[in-house]
Each structure stands twice: as structure tokens, then as C-alpha cells.
Amino acid sequence: MLYKAEVKVALKQAVLDPQGSTVEGAVKSLGYKGVSQVRIGKLIEMTVEAESEEQAGTLVTELAKKILANPVMESFTYSLTEVK
Amino acid sequence: MLYKAEVKVALKQAVLDPQGSTVEGAVKSLGYKGVSQVRIGKLIEMTVEAESEEQAGTLVTELAKKILANPVMESFTYSLTEVK
Numbered sequence: 001m002l003y004k005a006e007v008k009v010a011l012k013q014a015v016l017d018p019q020g021s022t023v024e025g026a027v028k029s030l031g032y033k034g035v036s037q038v039r040i041g042k043l044i045e046m047t048v049e050a051e052s053e054e055q056a057g058t059l060v061t062e063l064a065k066k067i068l069a070n071p072v073m074e075s076f077t078y079s080l081t082e083v084k
Numbered sequence: 085m086l087y088k089a090e091v092k093v094a095l096k097q098a099v100l101d102p103q104g105s106t107v108e109g110a111v112k113s114l115g116y117k118g119v120s121q122v123r124i125g126k127l128i129e130m131t132v133e134a135e136s137e138e139q140a141g142t143l144v145t146e147l148a149k150k151i152l153a154n155p156v157m158e159s160f161t162y163s164l165t166e167v168k
Contacts, residue, residue: 010127020128024130026151030150032146033133034132035130035132035133036130036133037129037130037131038128039130040127040129041126042124042125042126043124043125043126043127044107044122044123044125045121045124046108046120046122046123047119047121048118049119049120059116059118059119063111063116066114067111067114068107
């Protein structure tokens with residue numbers, strides 16, 4: 001079966017996010033108020049072929065740990081949707 | 085009220101995604117099968133202070149159009165969650 005996987009990779013809370021700080025600065029310098037704690041992460045979408053949702057989840061977790069995220073600095077979550 | 089906004093920015097389908105192709109190549113060269121259509125986007129999280137969810141949505145849409153996404157090549161979606 002085909003699944004669409006969406007993997008969200010974000011820097012861990014304790015890790016500084018200079019890209020986020022820069023965007024937050026840009027937002028403020030344009031005069032917008034009320035925006036804070038901007039953090040920028042990655043969103044990886046992929047199509048996975050697997051026999052079951054469980055198997056797809058195992059594959060996506062392995063890929064996220066090995067390739068998509070740096071486990072020292074980043075954490076990830078994923079969601080799977082079956083493609084009909 | 086405080087809202088947590090999550091903005092997903094992805095390249096439009098018609099736009100080539102070299103970063104995604106590279107990751108897909110890496111996945112395949114490590115021997116994983118069944119993974120295709122890898123696309124890499126951005127995930128921006130921020131805290132927004134606004135009077136209502138509608139107002140927060142308007143602000144986030146404006147920020148996404150002006151700063152977070154390049155409307156020529158990228159599309160975005162967002163979700164808001166109230167922070168209690």
C-alpha cells in the first residue's frame with residue numbers, strides 16, 4: 001500500500017535557532033507586533049510503499065533518524081496517510 | 085490571547101526540488117526501497133498574540149506572504165492552536 005508520510009523536523013528547544021531569530025527580527029522591523037518564539041524547522045514529505053502502516057512507520061522512523069534529522073540537535077515527529 | 089501558529093511552506097508541485105531529489109538519492113543509495121517523491125519544505129512555528137483567532141490568522145497569512153514564503157515558487161498552509 002502507498003502512504004504519504006509527513007516528517008516534521010525541529011531543533012530541540014534548548015538549541016539556539018539563529019534562522020528563527022532572524023525571521024523574528026525581520027517581522028518586528030516590518031512593524032508587526034505580537035509575534036514571538038519563531039522557530040524554523042523542516043517539513044519532509046514523501047511517498048512510502050509498504051505492506052502495512054506499521055511497516056511504513058518503522059521505515060520512516062529509521063529514515064528520520066539516519067538521514068532526515070540530526071538526533072543530537074533535532075527532534076522529529078511524523079504522520080502517515082494512506083493514499084487510495 | 086496567545087496562539088501557537090504552525091506554517092508549512094512547500095515548493096509548488098511544478099517546481100523542481102533538488103534538495104528533495106538529493107535526499108531521495110541518499111535514501112536509495114542506503115538500500116531503502118519504496119520511497120519516492122521526496123519533497124522538502126519549511127516548517128515555521130511561532131507564538132502570536134492577537135485578540136481573536138481570526139485576527140491571528142490574518143497576521144499569520146500576511147507574514148507568510150511577505151516573509152516566510154516566496155509566492156512565486158512556494159505555497160503555504162497554516163494552523164493555529166490556542167495556548168492556555
